[in-house]
Amino acid sequence: MTDLHGFELLRDEFIPELNTRARLYRHLKTGAELLSLENDDENKCFGITFRTPPRDSTGIAHILEHSVLCGSRKYPVKDPFFTLVKGSVHTFLNAMTYPDKTTYPVASTNLKDFYNLVDVYLDAVFFPRITPEVLKQEGWHFELPAPDAPLTIKGVVYNEMKGAYSSPDGMLYRYSQQSLFPDTTYGHSSGGDPQAIPDLTYEAFKRFHETLYHPSNARIFFYGDDPPEERLRKLDEYLSQFERSEPSSQIELQARFNAPREFEYTFSADEDNQKGMVMLNWLIDDNRDPTVLMARDLLSYILLGNAAAPLRKALIDSGLGEEVVGGYESDLLQQTFSVGMKGIDPANAGQVEALILRTLAELAEQGIDPETVAAAFNTFEFSLRENNTGSFPRGLVLMLRALGTWLYDDDPIAPLRFEAPLAAVRAAVANGERVFERLIRELLLDNLHRTRVTLRPDPEHAARLAAAEQARIDAFAATLDDAKREALVAETQALAEWQQTPDPPEAIAAIPTLRLADLDRAVKRIPTEIDERGGARLLRHNLFTNGIVYLDLAFDLRALSPHLLPYVPLFARALTEMGTATSDFVRLLQRIGRETGGIYAATMTATDIVSTAPVGRLIVRGKSTVAQTTELLRLLSEILLTVNLDNRERFRQIVLRARANKESSLVPAGNAYARQRLAARFAPAEWADEQMGGVSAIFFLRELEQQVQHDWPSVLADLEAVRAALINRRGLVANLTLDADNQQAVLPMLTAFLSELPDAAYHPAHWPVRSVAGGEGLVIPAQVNYVAKGVDLHALGIRPSGAAMVVLRHLRIDYLLDRIRIQGGAYGAGGNYDRSTGLFITTSYRDPNLLRTLDVYDEMATFLRETALDPATVERAIIGTIGDMDAYQLPDAKGYTALVRYLTSVSDEYRQQIRNEVLATTPADFVVFAEAAAALRDHGQVAVLGSAEAIEAANRERPGLLTPVKIL
Template identity: 50%
Template sequence: MPHHAAFDLLTEEQIGEVNALARLYRHKKTGAEVLSLIADDENKVFGVSFATPPEDSTGLPHILEHSVLCGSEKFPVKKPFVEMLKGSLHTFLNAMTFPDKTVYPVASQNLADFYNLTEVYLDAVFFPLLSRETFQQEGWHYEVENPAEPMIFKGVVFNEMKGAMSSPDQVNYAYALQSLFPDTTYANYSGGDPRVMPDLTYEQFKAFHTRYYHPSNAHIVFYGDDDPAKRLELLDAVLSRFERGERAPAIPPQPRFAEPRHIEKTYPSDTENPRSSFVTLNWMLEPSGDIETQLARTVMRRALVGNSAAPLHKALTESGLGEAVISTGMELAQPVLNFGLRNTSADDAEKVETLILNTLAHLAEHGIDDATIEATLNSLEFELREKNTGGQPRGLIYFFGALSEWLYGRNPLDGLRFEDALSSLKARIASGEKVIEAMIRSELLDNAHRTTLVLRPDSGQAEREDAAERARLDAARTAMNDNDIAAAVETTRKLKQLQNAADRPEDLAKIPTLTVADLPRQGAAIPTEELAVDGVRTLFHDLATNGIVYLDLGFDLKTLPRELLPYLPIFSRALKQTGTSKEDFVALTQRIGRSTGGVAVSRLTSPILGSNEAAAYLLVRAKAVSDKTGEMLAIVNDILTDARLDNRDRIRQIVAEDKARAEASLVPAGHQYVFSRLRSALHEADWLGEQTGGITQLLFLRDLAARIETDWHSVQSALEDIRKHLVNAGAAIVNVTTDGSAWPAFAGELEPFLKGLPRHAFARADWSPLPAPANEGLTIPAQVNYVAKGVNLKELGHEPSGALSVITKFLGTSYLWDKVRVEGGAYGGFASFNPLSDTYAFGSYRDPNLVATLDVYDAAPAFLRKGVNKSDIERSIIGTIGDLDPYMLPDAKGYTALVRTLTGVTDEYRQARREQVLSASEADFSAAADLLEEVARNGHVVAMGSEKSITAANRERNGFLNVSKVL
């Protein structure tokens, strides 16, 4: 076909690995490079990326990533990004800042919606408004409303990074890069360090955009089944407005160290526990444009630490020196790899370093077990061929694959290929060549560019940092004269005025959108055949899976007494990670990797429609190509019936790892913890979630770690009791997703497998009563808060319609966005409605406020009573339909059908709810105000933050929070 005259076609090639025709173009006028991937995939992707090397740690690239989405030339509204979140059928819509690039991807299955998203994003990145007020809002500003009051720093990214830097994992990551790259841009923290962020000026901010957000510095990708000619037309209309500029210069290579270096740093913590340190060994590797070398590096890392049975992971875990293994691999101009331990003692740093190096030396000298290499290669190959990107669009993953080469001046198509390199690597290993062992020697042991980073907790650091920030603010205030102070007050007033001002209707109308008439009236059904195999309820979904069989085997958790429920996460891991009477857990792990695409044990917990009870199942999820399903079923049988639940050493290690991971996730996932805690008093399903994954589970793990040492018999007995109660074909359900042609043979294997499982009568347990709702303040060492408030509307006599989902979408993308994020400075504010349980809750994320945020929640009814325009209703309906119709790959469709079956969600119910969403009206918004008054009056509160913050809230609200220390 003819190509667009404004572009030079550099190469055209069919890339079998991604089932796409790849065309690489260069825009003649500007030099912008475009990768056009033409594929039979309705989930279309557009993305633009810029090299954005940070010049310091003020977070300039990160602030700019936020700011370009706050209004542009064609769309001069405060938040076009949010308008698209509200009124689009997007399957992906976000932006991300990395150490050396900023990426803006969108995706949609709807063609018109896809073009809308692309148009908004192109205008946003190339022609943003970037007002001084946007910089102040998203970056930082002095906030002072009264000359008599003290000033504070406020800004969305400022507070986001205060939250990020409260996470020791984030701090460890930042220091690791800094240690390896002291002389290059990678020493700077692109996300931003709140201690230096106020050094950034508006002029620097503007200049950075002019320099780097230029077509000559852009890498642009299209993927999917849209018109490839129209892609170029859309781009040229934008790119041709520019003259040729300069590409960002290549990041100068970091000079190699002559010898390894040792670095010690600290992070803020409330604990004096000496075993709260991090020790990591970090390597800078040589850049490689060789696909086979990159695949070999992936195999090396996975073979060393890819699972609990991998030799380096196992050595670190069994050493007792720490509680959880750390390992990160990152593709930069000079790639990075590290290994280490979390929750270790800084005094043991030398022991950790010696253990890692000695283990690597032993493996390089004596070899990695052939079965480990085979299993690792098989798992990687299965993953590459399956192309299962989960909930992410495949095109997005291909975009990042191309960027991993493209950004560093190499061929982007090499980031998509793997077949020849994989075949060569497999052949070399099969011939007896010790490829991975040689790589351990050359890239790690003989590589002097290594750092040992020791990160210690410092119980006084947070207080010192707060004092330093206060001193900086006071110094700035002292340096101001009366006119300066008046100007700061005026800046605060003007910013709040702008934040509260409504966009002009004529400007909002410029945002391209679908209409309700464009939406499919009928929800899509998932093919499901229900039958019995050996008397066991079985669901079969005939979907094109490319010869892979996906199995979900569920066991009803209601067969368990409530006192056994907190053991479930440990039991789930123990099934796979303790071995069996026939093979230890290393051999079992190798067998899983060699014969399957993976075996996982998880839990399905959800409210049942119209019931106060939970649908609760332990799920064994496995997948394999059709000629290996017999072995897959044999593995599942072995782990269910023969797992070594008496393996005290492995159980001890599993508990330590789970405890460490839960503690590490408190700051980055604080909103999830407060929501879990809040909802645990509202519905049985949420209570179970808290028992097995919330603060309650963390406290249980701490106690369990001690009981393994003092009362092992009771721990083992509990795990054995779970198996006796749970592994029961009489309380099972089977869910199979595969091609129809593969089903008869698999059904023939499934029947004897089910016949071989234990089968016995059972009684369903009563887990009531739930705990009484209570207001709680949970303290952790963090500079931000997570604030939740909610109720069970059904218990208060309400039965909300599907229209409440539309109102919830609207609140999250308007009122809460404006009040909690834009004005309040939190990273996120949201509302959540579960129509199965009729629970409603508000929440915030990385929030500098607590009581003020609760006031925002309570004022939501008044906001709704002010009325809402037709445009907002229509956009919110569209966004809600997008939520109801997520993009799903075949295995996700099969799993979703299982969940619907177990929770009583029929196609008829889904269609009725869809009609309620599509017909949502102004009257529904008005009625919702009354429902939200119930949240304001009767909701209970769970907040997590620093002790200082919780104490201040209790002082302001007369001790309304019951305080407990979590970390």
């Protein structure tokens, strides 16, 4: 590398574990630092991060994260982020606010697209157009549409955080962090407290950006196979426009407590819910030595990492609560450790604390089971070597790992190396050192910087929040005379006009985009061979997996009677959490951790694209090294054939945890629950999915909890019936993802394993749909709503082509997000058409509105018919759709995708047909889809997850719209 483009090279190292060259640079003029990782990964990643410690809870860092992506000097459109999304094949595109940093990462496998993303993001963070209108839209504003209209507070982040503060789980973690750091930035809410957000002024907002969004406060990251020198050149184009500064972004150290402290808060619940939460929290220190961090990570896993972990097990076995929460947090300047329980009697918070401390003392004194330690070491090493980051780009995960030290002016490369730290901890344990027992004593038992945070349910909590909001509104209203009211009306109307005014075509054209010529016209195929082995169907995928065996066993849920379906997720957990004929569940989980890369089970439901029959599978997934295949198959056989279902107390714990987790997910995933509830009316597979994982599943778990207690024989009989019907090689589809050479070594063992499974008659059951008239209002204690409306297009004779994918993408970004998020203040909105079922469903997320959102859905047909689209807009929508279709996948995900396609009869020929229709989309297809939007308007059905007050208000205005169904 001859030209460093204004940078100086600080370090140049090779990281064998990642097969990556790491170079650390400093920009000479500004002091900006760059970590440049060079390797052969086509999924290129870029990120720029600023240290942004907030000094209050107004959400300033979070609102700014939203706002810098609302137009910039080079790209002067109101929302270049979503404009960019339309014409990109990105594999990741987002921004995230943390307690002390804000990061802007992008990723793409297409080099031209990648450079486009980098350029837009750099211009956005350094030269944003953060006008007062942007703060009003993304942050907060008083809204008064007319002089006699009610005054309200609106804003995207304001409503997002009202949703976040409706989640008791989120509140517990937020309050726990704040309890440990009363005197530093971590004592504030970086996301924003809805009660404090309206205190944010435009002047403070601008000043925060001017001070902290500067190259001298930036950590910049590149990863992948793009040209290394081009990284430097592109960055210097932006960085060289600045002079070095000394931004005040340092984070203070929290002074140590000399005694533990206790805190109690409330959360919204009705009179029937008397269960609370408690968390015990410790402030540790700011030691960032890689070996120290590795040992602490291992300790957290040993204590809490699975159902057999000794601290987790002690808490669950106590019966004091329903689920364990907590863990080790190393991504703050000073690390923390937390552990607690959900579903407790708040009066028992002290007992939970005492049990935690007593268990830790016993482990420190008596020692930790060596088998548990061995399992933890294997689990960690397997995970680190596999480097399986799921849908997240690997580069993004490495960037976040590096920031764990880099943000605090420490070595960013050290956290990327794992072999030496892991070996050092392993060697210390092998030499007889009581590594983890010592850590328990030093970090926890002898540490007085401890807090106990208790959350207590309070039926008046929501009313108090609403009253506080109204009091703020009333106080502001009292300052308004007639002239000021007229001025506020004018401001409100001006903001709406600004939001609704289209960006100039020349500004939109400035946003870089790919062209259709840059896209592959052929679908990406996954190599698949199909044969029979051991009496079962076997799919094999010849993919390089770095010597890891990925095995999926897809058992047919259609073998079950409908009344048994709600048991399936519980049975899936029971397979690894109930023990077997030869091992109790602790020993079983130790063996899984020590001898494999993991075993778990999950459900999958869909509709066959050809026959339209429902498809349902329990997919048991296992992975190991090739050398561990014998152990993996032995464990799978033992689990499937001899799982010990006759353990009432153990199963009761599984039921309690499942119910607690489902209930706590209602607010974070409300749109999914509303969509699921609605879809169950139309398609048998959707009905089955809702029975196993939706609102119906919550009702089932509550009833099952009582049945386990009072009629265990009947529950056991149902569980045995599930096992007898499911574990059957007739109807089983096995799925192996592994390179061809290693397949030859594995196949004989796999064939023998499959042949040992039962072979019984199989008769697929009939699955119904939910028979419900009218809309449903699913009542939860939340400050926001989740609004779904859907229709079966196929039942009305409407069968959209592949072009519908393009139209829907355009609708989501240019219509739904514009009217529901930008104008309406919700956090998000979406729409989807399932061509296998015919279902067209729209949803909103963390939405302050209800009826207005339904009106937006109903106006889609008019929008499609009356909006003139130019070819460039259509081309962008096509490109973005192809990007969605070609999402980057790691080898195990490719193998799983091929399995799902096989189970649902989605052939490569069919996929090519749809791709051709997508690529051939014209403006006329948008008008054609208006028929589907009109069908949604005229025949659609509604499901809303929201507060009782919002549902009652909707029914007052439109009588009979929603039948209330109390969930929480």
